[in-house]
Amino acid sequence: MQQRAVQAQKNIVETAIEAGQFNTLVAAVKAAGLVETLSSPGPFTVFAPNDAAFAKIPKETIDHLMENPSQLAEVLKYHVISGTHMADDIVKMRSVRSLQGSDLEIDTTRGVRINGVSVIQPDIVCSNGVCHVIDSVLIPK
Secondary structure, three states: OHHHHHHHOOOHHHHHHHHOOOHHHHHHHHHOOOHHHHHOOOOEEEEEEOHHHHHOOOHHHHHHHHOOHHHHHHHHHOOEEEOOOOHHHHOOOOEEEOOOOOEEEEEOOOOOEEOOEEEEEEEEEEOOEEEEEEOOOOOOO
16 A cells, blocks of 8 residues: 555656656656656656557657657657546547647447557556556657
């Protein structure tokens, strides 16, 4: 019980590092210079692609993004929205504006999908928001 309380005291970046399933995301956040932002009070809601989601993208694409921090930051900010939005809140929405500036479409007809990408683990509570694990990387249009 006490361990859960301690876990909720970790920010989004610390939670992602500790989880062990977001190694590529953490490396990308560092490369894009977004650690400070996602460690700040926020609050933020992050649609967090796990390592399996990043594995679906060609290595050349990942390498290109990692070498272009501003472009990488735009992709990552597309996964973040302002405020703390638990799954119960998200299912009531149809779209939401990302920090990147584009809208994310929300579909709840077959589970919860963000731009067609499935939320596979909702509501990972952090000290500065919440993360929802998704099974693919969202690419801004």
